Amino acid sequence: MEFSYTVAVLIIPIVMFLFLGIVGVKLSKKTAGVLGTCAMGVTTLIAYAAALTYFFGTEQGQIVDGVRQQLEVMNITWLEFTENLVIKLGILLDPISAMMLIVITTVSLMVHIYSLGYMDGEKGFQRYYAFLSLFTFSMLGLVVATNIFQMYIFWELVGVSSYLLIGFYYTLPAAVSASKKAFIVTRFADLGFLLGILILSFYTDTFDFVTLTSNPGAAIASAGGATFMGCSVMAWALTLIFMGGAGKSAMFPLHIWLPDAMEGPTPVSALIHAATMVVAGVYLVARLFPVYCLEEGTMTIITVIGCVTALYAAAVACVQSDIKRVLAFSTISQIAFMITSLGVARPELHEGVGYMASMFHLFTHAMFKALLFLCAGAIIHAVHSNEMSKMGGLRKYMPICNIAFLIGCLAISGIWPFAGFFSKDEILVAAYANSPVWGIWLSVVAGMTAFYMFRLYYKIFWWNNPDYGHHTPHEAPMTMTFPLIFLSLVSIVAGFIPFGDLVTWNREGLTTHINWGVAGTSTVIAVGAIILATLLYRKENAVPEKMADSCRGLWTAAYKRFYMDELYQFITHKIIFACISRPIAWFDRRIIDGTFDMLANVTNSASYAVRKLQGGSIQGYVWVYLAGAALLAAIAIICII
Amino acid sequence: MEITMMMYLIPSLIMFGCGVYGFITRKNMIAILISLELMLNSVDINFTVFNRFLFPGQMEGMFFTLFAIGIAAAETALAIAIVINVFRAVNKVDIRELTKMKF
Numbered sequence: 001m002e003f004s005y006t007v008a009v010l011i012i013p014i015v016m017f018l019f020l021g022i023v024g025v026k027l028s029k030k031t032a033g034v035l036g037t038c039a040m041g042v043t044t045l046i047a048y049a050a051a052l053t054y055f056f057g058t059e060q061g062q063i064v065d066g067v068r069q070q071l072e073v074m075n076i077t078w079l080e081f082t083e084n085l086v087i088k089l090g091i092l093l094d095p096i097s098a099m100m101l102i103v104i105t106t107v108s109l110m111v112h113i114y115s116l117g118y119m120d121g122e123k124g125f126q127r128y129y130a131f132l133s134l135f136t137f138s139m140l141g142l143v144v145a146t147n148i149f150q151m152y153i154f155w156e157l158v159g160v161s162s163y164l165l166i167g168f169y170y171t172l173p174a175a176v177s178a179s180k181k182a183f184i185v186t187r188f189a190d191l192g193f194l195l196g197i198l199i200l201s202f203y204t205d206t207f208d209f210v211t212l213t214s215n216p217g218a219a220i221a222s223a224g225g226a227t228f229m230g231c232s233v234m235a236w237a238l239t240l241i242f243m244g245g246a247g248k249s250a251m252f253p254l255h256i257w258l259p260d261a262m263e264g265p266t267p268v269s270a271l272i273h274a275a276t277m278v279v280a281g282v283y284l285v286a287r288l289f290p291v292y293c294l295e296e297g298t299m300t301i302i303t304v305i306g307c308v309t310a311l312y313a314a315a316v317a318c319v320q321s322d323i324k325r326v327l328a329f330s331t332i333s334q335i336a337f338m339i340t341s342l343g344v345a346r347p348e349l350h351e352g353v354g355y356m357a358s359m360f361h362l363f364t365h366a367m368f369k370a371l372l373f374l375c376a377g378a379i380i381h382a383v384h385s386n387e388m389s390k391m392g393g394l395r396k397y398m399p400i401c402n403i404a405f406l407i408g409c410l411a412i413s414g415i416w417p418f419a420g421f422f423s424k425d426e427i428l429v430a431a432y433a434n435s436p437v438w439g440i441w442l443s444v445v446a447g448m449t450a451f452y453m454f455r456l457y458y459k460i461f462w463w464n465n466p467d468y469g470h471h472t473p474h475e476a477p478m479t480m481t482f483p484l485i486f487l488s489l490v491s492i493v494a495g496f497i498p499f500g501d502l503v504t505w506n507r508e509g510l511t512t513h514i515n516w517g518v519a520g521t522s523t524v525i526a527v528g529a530i531i532l533a534t535l536l537y538r539k540e541n542a543v544p545e546k547m548a549d550s551c552r553g554l555w556t557a558a559y560k561r562f563y564m565d566e567l568y569q570f571i572t573h574k575i576i577f578a579c580i581s582r583p584i585a586w587f588d589r590r591i592i593d594g595t596f597d598m599l600a601n602v603t604n605s606a607s608y609a610v611r612k613l614q615g616g617s618i619q620g621y622v623w624v625y626l627a628g629a630a631l632l633a634a635i636a637i638i639c640i641i
Numbered sequence: 642m643e644i645t646m647m648m649y650l651i652p653s654l655i656m657f658g659c660g661v662y663g664f665i666t667r668k669n670m671i672a673i674l675i676s677l678e679l680m681l682n683s684v685d686i687n688f689t690v691f692n693r694f695l696f697p698g699q700m701e702g703m704f705f706t707l708f709a710i711g712i713a714a715a716e717t718a719l720a721i722a723i724v725i726n727v728f729r730a731v732n733k734v735d736i737r738e739l740t741k742m743k744f
Contacts, residue, residue: 616740619665626661 013137024126036129090146117479135161147207189247196240249281266377303343310336344434354430364419382473393465413450422495454533
């Protein structure tokens with residue numbers, strides 16, 4: 001196959017992970033970092049070559065009758081249990097996986113370069129690069145998966161690498177508990193994913209994505225109208241699979257791990273918890289989109305969860321004081337946009353523009369959110385704090401970072417000509433096409449997005465001018481500013497990529513045009529929100545505090561994330577642990593363990609009782625033996641007579 | 642006077658009884674070993690006698706006795722070796738004082 005070199009994008013990172021993981025401590029920090037970055041650079045080049053050839057080449061049969069083909073570059077049988085139950089590993093190239101190759105390798109390479117400066121002098125620098133390689137390998141394996149089981153394997157692997165990187169500062173209790181929280185919550189969601197896979201494959205007899213999506217009607221029909229609790233089993237299967245995606249993509253109410261995941265190093269937040277891993281849920285739904293869009297009920301669930309999450313996260317982001325938390329909630333909100341966009345997409349509505357919009361937003365969001373996180377890292381690097389109250393007036397000290405952050409904020413707010421404008425416009429078009437309710441809802445959230453992003457921007461770079469003392473903030477080193485500049489440029493131009501020609505649900509071309517009715521309205525809303533933020537936060541004043549005082553209850557609730565963590569704490573500790581786990585633990589310790597302890601104790605005391613018979617006197621034993629023989633003989637004689 | 646089976650079996654029984662008595666009452670380990678041999682030999686006599694009188698045409702009992710004598714010799718050599726080693730270790734051959742092997 002022409003694309004068989006694509007397998008190198010998986011091999012290089014895993015080899016690098018093993019190499020840095022095993023002999024990394026023997027290398028100097030600089031060598032390990034540069035080596036990891038170079039390997040990532042090569043991976044990026046190969047991924048770009050594969051993706052660009054796939055999109056723009058013609059000679060290898062990628063396009064047949066105007067439809068981009070799904071190329072199974074490699075597909076080897078890994079486990080063969082029975083005739084039907086075969087698990088394969090392979091590489092599937094199609095528009096969304098090729099696009100994801102570009103997203104992942106670009107952001108990963110930028111993060112590798114950035115970390116050379118950001119993580120400089122940290123303990124465990126080599127380990128950090130090893131984990132980054134592991135993550136890149138897992139994420140690339142996830143997106144090129146040919147079947148849902150391979151995706152599940154890599155899905156768990158990204159979960160592990162996320163766990164390892166969140167808990168990178170393992171001496172801090174907060175980081176340790178955040179990593180555990182992330183792992184347990186996503187693992188709980190993956191339980192649903194696994195159940196969904198099992199149900200789906202039980203009825204359709206296949207794990208294969210191409211088989212499933214090329215004939216989705218047959219996949220749905222294979223259940224033969226079987227129902228469970230009033231819903232068809234296919235709806236159950238797809239909803240359960242979406243539960244796995246919702247856990248990974250931090251959808252309400254499984255979002256609670258993502259804000260805490262900010263305890264990890266900031267470049268990790270940029271790579272894993274903003275650009276790549278958290279969009280795995282979106283990618284999963286997009287991958288199975290032809291099947292999903294035949295189940296109206298599941299699509300409604302996806303839409304509603306997306307909308308609720310978008311509003312919830314935007315509301316919380318408006319009042320947070322930790323800059324990484326604001327960005328985390330904005331990530332949740334933006335991913336909810338993508339999820340909603342998939343939920344409202346229908347093949348018959350504008351040729352399924354929602355699907356394309358979702359992927360487009362995934363792409364642009366990865367770029368500008370990675371940019372924002374890396375800027376936040378540079379700011380944290382300069383002022384040694386995450387809290388807004390420790391910042392202010394930084395525009396004088398960090399001009400490059402200021403411009404880059406501003407570009408990121410404009411992009412996420414959806415201002416022309418930045419990337420977010422185009423992708424968000426398509427999402428709003430798709431939402432309005434489905435129902436004005438979703439459209440208006442998302443427009444409101446988009447306005448809130450602009451507001452909280454500019455609140456963040458002004459609080460960091462304007463607001464007041466605190467006395468930094470002898471510790472004057474300074475611009476970050478070159479290794480850190482280069483990724484900022486690069487991603488800023490991408491955030492400016494990414495919107496002009498003709499996504500409609502490249503990535504659509506049926507892989508045919510789609511003519512897109514800017515819907516000025518929708519785009520104009522959302523721009524007006526965004527500009528209004530920006531002006532409001534400017535008035536409130538440009539200079540230090542008491543108005544925001546007064547506004548917060550006027551609705552103190554709501555403000556506190558939003559600040560405490562609407563008590564979702566407390567609710568989880570209550571449910572797990574007071575209900576599950578106290579009412580279910582504790583009685584089970586009691587039963588296990590007392591009844592089950594007790595039975596076996598009793599058996600052992602009885603044997604033990606019986607042995608103690610009879611051990612005196614072995615007194616060491618050999619002739620004594622002979623006496624006993626003789627007596628026994630005589631007794632047996634006597635019994636035998638009596639019986640015979 | 643005709644020689645009957647009983648004429649062999651009664652001395653054999655006396656030998657066995659002597660062996661058991663000696664095994665239980667003697668203190669010296671060598672004497673105990675001799676008693677053990679006495680018991681074995683009485684059993685060997687029984688084998689040949691039963692073969693001679695009950696199955697005159699066959700030889701199994703005789704062969705069995707030959708094997709038993711061979712094995713008894715080997716077993717005695719082993720036992721003597723143990724006794725000598727015990728003697729070297731604790732300088733005693735009195736069985737009543739050798740009560741270390743117990744619970």
